[in-house]
Amino acid sequence: MPEPVISIQGLRKSYGELEAVRGIDLQVEPEEILAVLGPNGAGKTTTVEILEGYRDRDSGEVKVLGIDPAKPTRAWRERIGIVLQGTALETKLTVRESLELYAGYFSNPRPVDEVIGLVGLEDKVDARAGKLSGGQMRRLDVGIALIGDPELLFLDEPTTGFDPSARRQAWEMIAGLRDLGKTVLLTTHYMEEAQFLADRVAIINEGRIVAEDTPENLGDRDHLPTRITFRLPEGAGIEGLAGFEKITFDESGPEPGVLAVLESHDSVNDLNRLTGWAIENRIELSGLEVRRPSLEDVYLQVTEEKAGA
Amino acid sequence: MRSIRLVLHEFKYTQKVFWRNPASVFFTALLPVIFLLIFATIFGDEKIESLGNIPTTTYYIPAIVTLAVVSATMVSLAMNLTIAREAGLLKRGRGTPLPPWVFIAGRVGNAIVISVLMVVVITLIGKILYDAPIPFDRLPALLVTLVIGAASFCCLGIAMTAIIPSREAAPAITNLITLPLYFLSGIFIPESEIPDGVLSFANHFPIRDFFEAFFAAYSPNTVGAGFEWGDLLVVGIWGIAGLLLAIRYFRWSPRN
Numbered sequence: 001m002p003e004p005v006i007s008i009q010g011l012r013k014s015y016g017e018l019e020a021v022r023g024i025d026l027q028v029e030p031e032e033i034l035a036v037l038g039p040n041g042a043g044k045t046t047t048v049e050i051l052e053g054y055r056d057r058d059s060g061e062v063k064v065l066g067i068d069p070a071k072p073t074r075a076w077r078e079r080i081g082i083v084l085q086g087t088a089l090e091t092k093l094t095v096r097e098s099l100e101l102y103a104g105y106f107s108n109p110r111p112v113d114e115v116i117g118l119v120g121l122e123d124k125v126d127a128r129a130g131k132l133s134g135g136q137m138r139r140l141d142v143g144i145a146l147i148g149d150p151e152l153l154f155l156d157e158p159t160t161g162f163d164p165s166a167r168r169q170a171w172e173m174i175a176g177l178r179d180l181g182k183t184v185l186l187t188t189h190y191m192e193e194a195q196f197l198a199d200r201v202a203i204i205n206e207g208r209i210v211a212e213d214t215p216e217n218l219g220d221r222d223h224l225p226t227r228i229t230f231r232l233p234e235g236a237g238i239e240g241l242a243g244f245e246k247i248t249f250d251e252s253g254p255e256p257g258v259l260a261v262l263e264s265h266d267s268v269n270d271l272n273r274l275t276g277w278a279i280e281n282r283i284e285l286s287g288l289e290v291r292r293p294s295l296e297d298v299y300l301q302v303t304e305e306k307a308g309a
Numbered sequence: 310m311r312s313i314r315l316v317l318h319e320f321k322y323t324q325k326v327f328w329r330n331p332a333s334v335f336f337t338a339l340l341p342v343i344f345l346l347i348f349a350t351i352f353g354d355e356k357i358e359s360l361g362n363i364p365t366t367t368y369y370i371p372a373i374v375t376l377a378v379v380s381a382t383m384v385s386l387a388m389n390l391t392i393a394r395e396a397g398l399l400k401r402g403r404g405t406p407l408p409p410w411v412f413i414a415g416r417v418g419n420a421i422v423i424s425v426l427m428v429v430v431i432t433l434i435g436k437i438l439y440d441a442p443i444p445f446d447r448l449p450a451l452l453v454t455l456v457i458g459a460a461s462f463c464c465l466g467i468a469m470t471a472i473i474p475s476r477e478a479a480p481a482i483t484n485l486i487t488l489p490l491y492f493l494s495g496i497f498i499p500e501s502e503i504p505d506g507v508l509s510f511a512n513h514f515p516i517r518d519f520f521e522a523f524f525a526a527y528s529p530n531t532v533g534a535g536f537e538w539g540d541l542l543v544v545g546i547w548g549i550a551g552l553l554l555a556i557r558y559f560r561w562s563p564r565n
Contacts, residue, residue: 052404054562077406084404086563088397092329093322104318105407128329148405 002030003066005152005183006051011060013046020046022207024060033177033184035198037191039303043207044187045085048156051185052082065152078106081145085156087137091130095121095140098129099147106148118180119143119173135166139173146177153177155186159193171196191296201295205303215295224293224301225263228271232258233283240277244270259287312411319407319415320422327419337385337423341377344497345369345431349439352499359501361530366439370431371523372496375458377427379516382420382459384483386466389416391479394470399561409561417463424459444527447535451526457541458519461548465515468551471558475565490516515547 006028013021021043028034038044049055051064053072062069067076090098096112103109116122119139124132129140138158145153158174159167167190174197177184188194194201195215203211203218211218225246232238232249234256241247241260250259264270267290278285327333352365360368393399402412428451435441444451469486473479491497493507494517500508511517518540526535 054400054404074406074408077404080404082401082404084397084401086397088401090322090326090393090398092326097322097325101318101322102405104315105405107406144401 004028004063005030005032005065006185007061007063008047008051009061011047011050011062012058013043013050013055014058019207021050021057024204024207024209026202026209026212028183028185030183031178031181032199033174033186033197035194035201036185036187036204037189037194037201037299038187038204039189042204042303044204045156047204048154048185048187052080052154053077078108078148079151081148081150081153083138083141083145083153083155083158085160087134087141089129089137089140089144092128094126094128095132095143096125098140099143102144102147108149109147110149112147115143115146118146118176120169133166135162135169138162138166138170142170142173150182152183152185155184157187157189159188159190167193191294191299195295203299203302211298211302218295218298223265224297225265226267226293227291227297228262228264228267228274228289229291230260230262230274230285230288232256232260233278233285240281241274244273312408315407315411316414316418319411320418323415323419324422327423333385333389337377337381338427341373341380341427341431342434344376345373345434348373348497353439357499357501360528363528363530364439364441365499366435367441367527367529368499368524370435370439370441371527372520374428374431374527375494375516375520375523376491376496377431378424378455378459379462379487379519381423381427382462383466383469384487385423386416386420386463387469387473387483388479390467390470391473392476394561395476395563395565397563400563403561413467420463420466421459424455428455441527442529444529444535447526447531450535450537451523453536454519454522454526454541457548458515458522458544461515461544461551462519464548464551464555466551467559468554471554471560487516490514493517494520496520512543515544518543 004027006026008024008026011021011024012019024043024047036044036047046055050057050062051069053069056070065076065079067073090101093101095116099112099115103112116125119142121136121139121143124136129137132140142155142158155174159170162170171193174184174186186194186197198215201213201215201218202209232254238254244262245265246263248261248263250261254260262270262274271290275285348369349366352369355365356362357365357368390399399412403409432443436443469483473482490511493503493511494514495503495508495511496516508517522537522540522544525531525537
């Protein structure tokens with residue numbers, strides 16, 4: 001087994017009364033893309049900033065590339081790239097100049113033109129950073145983080161505030177980093193982003209990791225019920241619907257037109273029963289939808305469970 | 310060797326950013342020249358009796374040189390470092406292998422180069438437009454004053470960032486500190502018009518002392534080499550106090 005790139009044991013951090021991080025254990029393996037997912041204020045940024053060497057911790061064992069980040073060295077800084085939560089660019093410098101400026105800080109930088117290609121800013125090389133769109137600025141942020149050719153890259157909410165097409169472009173770019181053999185620690189509050197990019201997802205809520213697995217297996221997704229939804233038809237008694245495992249009604253209860261949600265662990269048979277009932281009573285099941293639990297559902301379930309506890 | 314290369318690298322890009330920023334070019338490079346032209350036009354023909362009958366225009370050369378250096382060092386650094394801090398640039402720089410002192414050194418270097426440039430420009434304008442003598446005889450005093458003053462006001466500017474909470478507050482706080490002192494120290498109004506009590510009050514603050522040291526270097530009536538060590542000592546003490554406060558209170562992360 002190769003050494004993990006990041007290993008965390010029992011990490012804790014409080015700000016006065018507020019316990020931001022309450023005992024986190026986590027490992028990130030080489031060349032892995034790990035997404036840390038959680039709502040605002042869950043402790044994501046605090047954790048990441050401890051790993052980046054920006055914040056000290058109250059307790060716990062932390063190693064990043066074999067070094068305690070509370071005592072960062074220059075050689076260690078050569079090996080990591082950081083994209084902070086907010087865009088941080090010198091607006092008066094062009095894309096090329098910005099990259100050249102940061103390239104000068106590293107002993108073995110990646111060639112500027114190569115990085116421009118990696119982040120897809122070929123058409124904006126001589127544009128001032130201040131004139132770029134939000135999505136382009138964020139790509140320049142990533143480019144600056146890549147300029148030192150780091151082994152480990154931190155991306156703190158890289159697409160927050162993006163429109164869907166800019167987000168999609170950013171994802172393609174970050175997915176491309178996989179081919180470079182980088183280890184990436186990504187924080188996000190978009191489920192879809194974690195699903196698209198990550199090899200493994202850790203869900204963090206109220207300072208603890210509440211679930212951790214591959215996107216496919218997270219939160220026992222295969223064992224969660226399938227959701228069958230439809231509008232309750234006019235003039236049909238709901239007696240026929242008794243006996244399903246679990247059925248809930250939107251808003252006002254079982255009134256006609258209301259959305260009914262049927263949760264099922266045996267969707268093939270339940271669907272058969274439901275449609276049989278509809279045919280028998282000659283009613284149309286408008287808005288019928290069958291949905292396997294999404295990662296979003298898992299996420300909501302996991303974060304709500306813990307918040308309610 | 311590597312450190313020197315890094316400082317020059319940082320300096321080069323700080324220069325680019327400076328000249329591309331209309332606000333810094335206007336307030337740091339142009340405004341002192343505009344002040345000189347305005348004051349010389351208003352008070353130009355008068356002579357100042359209490360200062361050995363020197364023409365008012367000759368008086369204003371060291372006064373505006375003082376203002377220009379304070380502006381290029383203390384005011385510029387306080388503003389630009391605050392803006393960079395709030396934009397996350399200081400934090401980002403901290404996350405790279407760049408030693409933090411190099412980051413500061415590049416900006417201090419920029420402030421000193423702009424200061425030297427402004428001293429040359431204002432001295433030349435004085436000579437060409439108002440026939441104010443260039444103090445070749447007292448050049449060592451002028452340079453020593455410039456070096457001690459620029460260094461001290463750089464330290465004070467870096468320290469000031471600690472009391473500036475946001476980029477919006479930066480112009481207000483820097484102006485609140487400098488503008489009254491310019492008036493009280495005889496920079497805007499000839500000191501012959503200012504009561505002695507006010508001047509001796511202003512003497513506790515470094516702008517007045519810095520000006521007096523420059524004045525001795527520039528004034529054709531000065532006897533000797535023109536070194537005002539007493540004034541330079543006051544400026545230097547302020548500078549060291551600024552340095553200590555900067556080391557203690559300077560922050561790299563945005564406040565907002």
